[in-house]
Amino acid sequence: MAKIAFWVIFGMCCAIVTCEYPELEKCPGEGPRYRDYMCNHDRTHRVCAQLVDNSDGKCQELSWSDKKQTFWQITGQEQWNWKTKVCSEPNPGDSWCICMWATANLIDKVGCKNVHINCAATDVPYLLGAEKDGGWNLDKARECIKEKCPEPKTEEVKPSNL
Numbered sequence: 001m002a003k004i005a006f007w008v009i010f011g012m013c014c015a016i017v018t019c020e021y022p023e024l025e026k027c028p029g030e031g032p033r034y035r036d037y038m039c040n041h042d043r044t045h046r047v048c049a050q051l052v053d054n055s056d057g058k059c060q061e062l063s064w065s066d067k068k069q070t071f072w073q074i075t076g077q078e079q080w081n082w083k084t085k086v087c088s089e090p091n092p093g094d095s096w097c098i099c100m101w102a103t104a105n106l107i108d109k110v111g112c113k114n115v116h117i118n119c120a121a122t123d124v125p126y127l128l129g130a131e132k133d134g135g136w137n138l139d140k141a142r143e144c145i146k147e148k149c150p151e152p153k154t155e156e157v158k159p160s161n162l
Helices: 002-017 083-087 100-110 124-129 139-148
Strands: 045-050 095-099
Touching: 045 100, 045 124, 095 100, 100 139, 124 139
Parallel strands: none
Antiparallel strands: 045 095
16 A cells, blocks of 8 residues: 555656656547547546547558557457547547556557657656556556657756856
8 A cells, every 4th residue: 555655646746846848738639528638637548649640631540560450459449449539620630548558558469669659748747657557557658658758858057157
C-alpha cells in the first residue's frame, strides 16, 4: 500500500513540478467526450496515439506491427473500430486518447519502435508517474515514452553582468 501511495504522490508531484514539458496540446482526432480534445481528464486515457493516416482525407488504419496489424486488431477492439470518428468533425485528425494499459499492451506485443505516439498531446508526466493501469504494469510503457518523448532540454540562463 505504501508503494502505491508513493507512486500516486510522485505522479501528482510530477504533474505539478515538471515544468520542462510544454503545455499539453489537443489530440487531433479525439472525439467530443472531453469537449476540449485533451488526454488529461481521467486516470487512464492519457496517451494520444496515432491510429490512422488521414492525409488527403484517406482515413486508413495504420500498421502497428511487422504483420501489418492495426491498433484495433492488436488490442482486440475490431468490433468497436472508431476510425471514422477519428477522421470526422468536430476535431478531425489521426489520433485518439487511448488507455495507458492499451499502450502497455501495444508495446508488449509490437515493441516500442512500432508504436505511434503524439508526444505533444500525450500527458507524459502523468504516465511517467503511473505504475499500473487496468492491471497492467507500465514499466515498459514508461521506458518507451521516455525514448519517444524525451524531456525537452532547457537552456541554461546565466545572470547578466551588470
